[in-house]
Amino acid sequence: MNQYLEFFRTQRQRIDGNSHPVLNAHREAAAAAFERLGFPSQKVERYKYTDVATAFAPNYGISLSGTTDSLRKTESPDNPLALSHYGTLADVDADAITALNTMLVQEVSIIHIPAGIHRENPIQVTHTLHSTAPLMQNRRLLIVAEAGAHVQVLLNERADEGQDFLTTQVTEVFVGEGAHVEIYDIESTHERCHRFHQLFADVAAGGRFTHATFTLSGGLTRNQTDVRLSGEGAEVNLLGCAITDGQQHVDNNTLIDHRAPGCRSRELYKYVVDQQSTGAFAGRVLVRQEAQRTDSEERNANLVCTDEARMWTQPMLEIYADDVKCSHGSTVGQLNDDALFYLRQRGISEAEARTLLKQAFASEVINEIPLEALRQRLHAMVEKRFRSCEDCRLCKKG
Amino acid sequence: MLEIKNLHATVGGKEILKGVDLVVKSGEIHALMGQNGAGKSTLSNVLVGHPAYTVTEGTVTFNGKDLLAMTPDERSHEGLFLSFQQPVEIPGVSMVNFMRAALNAKRKYQGLEPLDASAFLKLMREKRKIVELDNKLTSRSVNEGFSGGEKKRNEIFQMALLEPTLSILDETDSGLDVDALRIVAEGFNKLRTPQTAAIVITHYQRLLDYLKPDVVHVLIDGRIVKTGGPELALEIEQRGFDWIKEEA
Ligand SMILES: Nc1ncnc2c1ncn2[C@@H]1O[C@H](COP(=O)(O)OP(=O)(O)OP(=O)(O)O)[C@@H](O)[C@H]1O
Ligand SMILES: [Mg+2]
Numbered sequence: 043m044n045q046y047l048e049f050f051r052t053q054r055q056r057i058d059g060n061s062h063p064v065l066n067a068h069r070e071a072a073a074a075a076f077e078r079l080g081f082p083s084q085k086v087e088r089y090k091y092t093d094v095a096t097a098f099a100p101n102y103g104i105s106l107s108g109t110t111d112s113l114r115k116t117e118s119p120d121n122p123l124a125l126s127h128y129g130t131l132a133d134v135d136a137d138a139i140t141a142l143n144t145m146l147v148q149e150v151s152i153i154h155i156p157a158g159i160h161r162e163n164p165i166q167v168t169h170t171l172h173s174t175a176p177l178m179q180n181r182r183l184l185i186v187a188e189a190g191a192h193v194q195v196l197l198n199e200r201a202d203e204g205q206d207f208l209t210t211q212v213t214e215v216f217v218g219e220g221a222h223v224e225i226y227d228i229e230s231t232h233e234r235c236h237r238f239h240q241l242f243a244d245v246a247a248g249g250r251f252t253h254a255t256f257t258l259s260g261g262l263t264r265n266q267t268d269v270r271l272s273g274e275g276a277e278v279n280l281l282g283c284a285i286t287d288g289q290q291h292v293d294n295n296t297l298i299d300h301r302a303p304g305c306r307s308r309e310l311y312k313y314v315v316d317q318q319s320t321g322a323f324a325g326r327v328l329v330r331q332e333a334q335r336t337d338s339e340e341r342n343a344n345l346v347c348t349d350e351a352r353m354w355t356q357p358m359l360e361i362y363a364d365d366v367k368c369s370h371g372s373t374v375g376q377l378n379d380d381a382l383f384y385l386r387q388r389g390i391s392e393a394e395a396r397t398l399l400k401q402a403f404a405s406e407v408i409n410e411i412p413l414e415a416l417r418q419r420l421h422a423m424v425e426k427r428f429r430s431c432e433d434c435r436l437c438k439k440g
Numbered sequence: 441m442l443e444i445k446n447l448h449a450t451v452g453g454k455e456i457l458k459g460v461d462l463v464v465k466s467g468e469i470h471a472l473m474g475q476n477g478a479g480k481s482t483l484s485n486v487l488v489g490h491p492a493y494t495v496t497e498g499t500v501t502f503n504g505k506d507l508l509a510m511t512p513d514e515r516s517h518e519g520l521f522l523s524f525q526q527p528v529e530i531p532g533v534s535m536v537n538f539m540r541a542a543l544n545a546k547r548k549y550q551g552l553e554p555l556d557a558s559a560f561l562k563l564m565r566e567k568r569k570i571v572e573l574d575n576k577l578t579s580r581s582v583n584e585g586f587s588g589g590e591k592k593r594n595e596i597f598q599m600a601l602l603e604p605t606l607s608i609l610d611e612t613d614s615g616l617d618v619d620a621l622r623i624v625a626e627g628f629n630k631l632r633t634p635q636t637a638a639i640v641i642t643h644y645q646r647l648l649d650y651l652k653p654d655v656v657h658v659l660i661d662g663r664i665v666k667t668g669g670p671e672l673a674l675e676i677e678q679r680g681f682d683w684i685k686e687e688a
Contacts, residue, residue, distance in 0.1 A: 378528070378530075379491075381528050381533075384528045384530065385533075385538070385542075387488050387516055387521075387524075388538070388598060388602065389517050389542045389543075389546045389549070390542055391513050392513070398538070398541065399532075399533065402530065402532025403532060405532045
């Protein structure tokens with residue numbers, strides 16, 4: 043922890059020099075919060091499944107000259123309206139990683155859709171981690187959809203092979219009245235990547251927010267997704283699919299906060315946990331007293347493929363209103379033996395049958411996506427992930 | 441084609457098959473009848489290599505090869521097909537992907553090139569006609585949300601695609617309405633050749649009216665206790681099984 047504070051104190055001028063004043067204005071408070079909070083131990087409820095301190099312990103280089111080119115394309119630093127939202131959802135006092143990111147981040151990508159505008163094509167942001175030495179990257183994304191605006195955002199994360207990477211990303215999403223925002227986040231990195239993503243969204247009356255995260259490959263992944271339904275009739279749909287093997291670890295931690303009446307939330311996370319990998323899902327749905335007529339469904343389903351693989355699942359429903367319709371549930375199981383046998387009777391080998399059934403399991407999440415082209419791409423990526431041996435990093439390692 | 445000798449098998453530690461002997465030759469249709477729980481489905485499952493069933497004694501040869509030494513997929517490739525009594529639903533696996541994977545696995549086993557997508561779809565269309573299977577069903581996940589009768593029709597459609605030499609039909613007639621039964625039975629008859637054979641498990645004469653079995657067997661308590669011609673099935677329809685039990 044000290045290395046990050048020390049870096050901040052000693053490099054402050056250079057950090058500020060390459061950044062927008064709005065970002066700089068938030069640093070001091072963030073540093074104070076980070077110093078006070080420290081990295082969360084596994085005794086902290088929301089971090090109990092992931093060892094943060096160990097992930098942040100190594101010495102990573104931090105680039106001070108800004109980040110990737112692809113970010114610049116969507117960047118519009120002199121957007122005072124959008125920037126006035128910066129840091130208003132991501133509370134540095136509540137979370138050390140958010141504080142650390144806010145303390146060090148040098149660039150913010152802004153997606154701002156003015157009132158009533160419907161973006162026809164999805165906005166694509168691809169992050170490719172390149173480096174010849176271990177690298178830490180701190181990223182920030184700010185999405186502001188004004189009333190009635192529609193936007194779809196596709197995030198891709200990749201990384202150069204054979205290098206250690208650590209990323210933090212804080213995303214703030216403002217879904218205005220009647221606005222629709224969809225974010226599809228695909229991680230295809232490798233076992234030497236550690237990623238900590240925090241997403242905070244606020245959905246105004248009649249707004250709709252969809253967030254889907256696909257962890258196709260990676261090392262250590264922690265995605266925290268906090269959504270506030272703050273206006274009447276707001277909706278959220280959270281989706282997640284994680285495919286893990288080797289020593290991989292994926293932790294999705296979500297909070298859906300029903301603050302207004304007549305809101306709807308849906309949540310579906312599925313994991314296929316293989317070899318010695320570990321998965322964790324904790325999803326808290328909070329229905330406040332004023333959130334009457336809440337309609338909420340949360341489901342987490344998991345396939346655990348070996349005796350060494352581990353899955354922790356913790357759906358939590360906390361209800362303070364009386365007129366609500368809520369359900370939540372989780373399952374942990376293996377492939378259906380009858381289905382497996384049916385396929386084999388028809389001549390499909392055991393390995394192929396298993397692949398087909400795993401793909402089928404994951405496809406439920408993919409099929410929730412309204413974008414046909416993206417659905418096809420994800421089906422293909424998932425198939426490749428389960429099937430390909432030539433590309434398989436485990437085989438490559440020997 | 442198939443020779444079963446003194447076959448004993450257990451499931452869940454309980455002996456169900458207690459010495460089955462059966463010989464099936466090319467071109468023949470054998471009906472297998474018997475009361476609920478007699479072991480008919482157990483015999484089918486043992487033949488196709490279901491891992492829940494353990495063979496404790498006996499041998500099975502299929503076209504001269506040791507059937508029991510093969511994996512379920514090898515048995516399929518060698519020409520064995522089971523139309524399941526209760527076909528399982530597999531959400532998320534499309535009929536098209538399933539059948540293409542199955543057919544191409546068999547072609548690979550036979551040293552043939554895989555069929556490309558368009559050739560496969562064409563073949564699928566042809567085979568669908570044989571059992572008049574609705575296009576809508578083949579565009580869905582395997583058996584998902586199919587009615588009981590649609591599942592059975594789908595089994596024979598799969599049989600039509602895979603062209604097995606020995607088919608076991610485990611109560612394919614149950615769940616089919618009168619018209620569907622005729623269509624499926626006639627479809628099955630179209631697939632027959634002098635090189636194929638079938639074991640047809642049924643409780644009713646109606647299916648046998650269409651399929652015209654050469655031999656009828658009665659399985660009681662894990663053994664074939666009586667074998668006869670088509671008239672045996674008619675007699676069972678009239679008199680039930682008690683008289684056979686008494687004889688045995
Ligand atoms: N997987 C299993 N586990 C435990 N018992 C089983 C299993 N499969 C079959 N059995 C038992 O074996 C016996 C024979 O069952 P089987 O399904 O072979 O009968 P069947 O002759 O096909 O009957 P039906 O006409 O009702 O289909 C029954 O008592 C059944 O309960
Ligand atoms: Mg049966």
